[in-house]
Amino acid sequence: MAKQDLAKTYEPREVEDRIYDFWVQGNYFHAEPNPDKKPYTIVIPPPNITGQLHMGHALDNTLQDILIRWRRMQGYEALWMPGTDHASIATEAKVVEAMRADGLTKEMLGRDGFLERAWAWKEKYGNRIVSQLKKMGSSCDWERERFTMDEGCSEAVKEVFVRLYNEGLIYRGNRMVNWCPHCNTSISDAEVEYEEQDGHFWHLLYTVKETGEQLELATTRPETMLGDTAVAINAEDPRYAHLHGCHVILPLLNKEIPIVCDEHADMTKGTGVVKITPAHDPNDFEVGRRHDLPMVRVFTYDGKMTGAADKAAADELIASGRAAADEPQVLDCGKYAGMTTMEARKAILEDLTAGGYLKEVEPLKHDVGTCYRCHTTIEPMVSKQWFVKMEPLAKPAVEAVEKGEITFVPERFTKNYLNWMKGTRDWCISRQLWWGHQIPAWYCDECGEMVVAKEAPHACPKCGAAMEQDPDTLDTWFSSALWPFSTMGWPKQTPELDYFYPTDTLVTGYDIIGFWVSRMIFSGLAYTGKAPFHTVLIHGLVRDAQGRKMSKSLGNGIDPLEIIDTYGADALRFMLATGNSPGNDMRFITEKVEASRNFANKLWNAARFILMNLPDGEMPLTLPVELTLEDRWIVSKFNTLAKAVTENLEKFELGIAVQKLYDFIWDNFCDWYIELCKSRLQGDDPAAARQVLVYVMTGMLKLLHPFMPFITEEIWQSLPHEGESLMISRWPVYDEALNFPEEEREMERIMEAIGAIRNRRGEMNVPPSRKAQVYIETAFAKTFEDGIPFLMRLASASEVHIGDSFDLPGAVSIVTNGATVKIPMDDLVDRQAEKARLQKEMDNVQKQLAGVTARLANKAFTDKAPAQVVQTARDQEQQLKDKLALLQQSMDALQ
């Protein structure tokens, strides 16, 4: 920016893209294994290719970029590994939807035709989210961008699958899974969302064959009764002791099924009798296994009642001998066949009522499992799927966290993680989808032999017949779980893997601890032998102004790109980092973005001020030899700031760091130091002031850069500087030689006096244009002499007199720490009001003094409190006493 072009307000739109291109041209985002540096690595939570940038991404990526830019400036070889996720179920749904518009279905296109479309879709939309991340200023190493379905990641997936299979940790079997009839696929437990719904308990009556009595039992899903293969009672239940070994007649089907004794039947609940449907209820499945009950499936995979054709297909499979022993039977539901489960429920209830089998209907609120994608009610269903055996994998993953190898920030999420990891059941990883990593298992057409391998077998090793690959694909999270090392080239031992792995910090929302974080942890430990990262920084959700979750259906989402367009990326980033503590949700409030935009503008104008005072060609890159009082004050303050901000960042207290920067820049630097400099800049020897201004400004820009990368770079480029870019400059380090505590105190005495004068003038409504004589009675004459120009400029003094005592009856008098300031303003002073004010202040001081004195009088306090705290109290007491005496003097002078 050339000096003459300096706009009065900062225009992010004219700056951001240009600066981003500049960084890319400079290749500053790129990281390479470098033995001379320490690595610092973050892998991005790969956004879905279906996705558009939302506030959640904006927050997540802002935090990551802050950390990565900061570490880069500290001299680490900082790698932010970017990429995208294929998001199997979400993408497939989108592609299917798009196809429907063309009148096409998956079946019409076939697998290859469908995948062609899906890849085309990925090409079209996959880059959208990436370009949006760039708008945020994200300093990802784009040369290393990865995709979960690219060759390397797919290789890692196959490697892991085959390895786990060979170790017996992946198995295939008929198990109870969560089936989404809409998406037509199984989903994992983690993908089920529970919603409270109004439902009913239907109390049914089953007749005992042997005794003729009627057994009452309740169900929330009466349509499953067609698949009942037993009724359970508790062996200890005296009410039913006489029924052991008996049978009941299943209504409607008139089928005889056994009464079994099982612990699952809880005597305290309902009537203590439970119907058992092993093929459609997870508990009943277990009961069925324990008692070797037949499994009878009555629903099709698209949520209808099974019919004759379904039964015939299943019977044929079982008869062929190729089915596993645990293959469920299928019922021909007869008149109910083809009905949806809801239609069947209605019809079955009508028939049960007609037959006198329905005793009563009880309304009930209960949690119903729904698909996280489409919120269709989940049907638990026995189905042949692939599973990861979790117990052996979870154990080391629990230990790693318990031993502190991995830390959650904030710490409370550790419990969240451990609960998940300890309670998790086997992970259903197969999906009846086409978009994703196809399962590397092949089955023989003839003999049913199975081969699990990375490459397709030529022929069945047993009988030589042709083999076909399992049509199913893997859960998206299976590949995401490998992300921290698949992106580094694993299973190959690449230099990247060696250098950047394990990574350092994982930044993500608490909503995917179970989905992703936990799976990366056990995967990393199991396959690489190392925890994939040592710190997990958890953030909350960005909610709307009313505190509601932003969602498409509510239409309350705020588009980060629109915010960037009107306020700038820096303002958005700054707002997201401000007042946000780890793990807590935050609300998106436009006023907060405005405040951040205003702050950027403030900084911009401070820079403008410096540039306007800087002669062309002058390059004040170092501090001057001689530092004045105010120089020492600001330099010392900055020095402390650099230390504090660094410490806050180390502890992931980004919100605190950003608050300190804001306060320093706006309050200390702009409102005070720049003002203090003005007289010197206009005087005979402005050079030293310029040097300090540039020095502190440069330092501020560095500390602020991770938070507001664009504007800081833009300003830095326009100021005198060394090096190519702010983003690769060195992070400020605390320097004991620049610590001036005594000067800080002195300067603060002057500032307090200025503040007190302004305050009094304000109360009396005296405009700044009306200057006044100022008399200062003080023991710190030297300090206040240095402060004369400041008092004249900032406290509207026409002249400043310093002495031990001035006899000025009727002057306004103000007592501060270190001085009594007297301003003769007879025409403005209402003596009575002035006396009242002084009295009020004296009362106030008296009250404070009483408090401190009481505390010091308490022997327990002086004995037990740390010496420093007691000393502070003593100092305070003395100050208050002094102040009170001075106030008394002022009061006396008024008489």
Place this chain on the structure above:
RNA sequence: GGACGUUUAGCUCAGCUGGUAGAGCAUUCGCUUGACGUGCGAAGGGUCAGCGGUUCGAGUCCGUUAACGUCCACCA
């Protein structure tokens, strides 16, 4: 049914290892102060949800109650 979180100025939120409450916005008053009105200077406003405890001292630690919220859980 478990677990967790939140409750601080009118609003949105900070407050790290206990030392006597802060910011932004809003409100009120005063400013053509040559960087900035996206600004400058000031002011008002809080028994830090209630109760109990530990401590010389608690917004900060412990217990408990209440309201709101989140996550987990196979309630037939």
